[in-house]
Structure formats: structure tokens, C-alpha cells
Amino acid sequence: MVSQTVKVTNEQGMHMRPASLFCQTVTPFSSDVKVVFNGTAYDAKSVMMLMSACIKCGAEIEIQCDGPDEAEALKKAVELVESGLGD
Secondary structure (H helix, E strand, O other), X not given: OEEEEEEOOOOOOOOHHHHXXXXXXXXXXXXXXXEEEOOEEEEOOOHHHHHHOOXXXXXXXXXXXXXOOHHHHHHHHHHHHHOOOOO
């Protein structure tokens, strides 16, 4: 398993559009991808799970990837969050 902590820079946080984009980005990977926020792990391949986390701008999240393509999945997920989640 690999993981990295990143800060959410999107002004609206992880609302519907960024959550959907995040899911679309990580779903093609075979690895399990989780977002850990406030001590709870959320399935990053589920838009509803990500939205239920209520992740706001400035929040620190940990992205965890576990599986055969974990390094590439983590790299893509971190790049997306650091770039502002498409907004």
C-alpha cells in the first residue's frame, strides 16, 4: 500500500463535479483507492461516498492506494487534487 497526504485547494471542496472527476480518474485502476478524512476511509471510486465525507477547501486528506498499479493510481489522484480537482 502507498499513501500520501494532500491539501484540497478547490474553493468549493469535494462537491459533485470534483468528486465525479476524482472517481472517473481512479476507477480505471485495478488498485483499491481510499480517501481518508477525519479518521474515516471512503471508497474513492464512489461519488456518493466522497460527497458524504463533506471535504471542504483547505482540508487535508490522505489518499491510499493498494494493488498492482497503486503507484500510478496514487500519482494521478494526487496530481488531480493538487491541480484543484478540475475547477
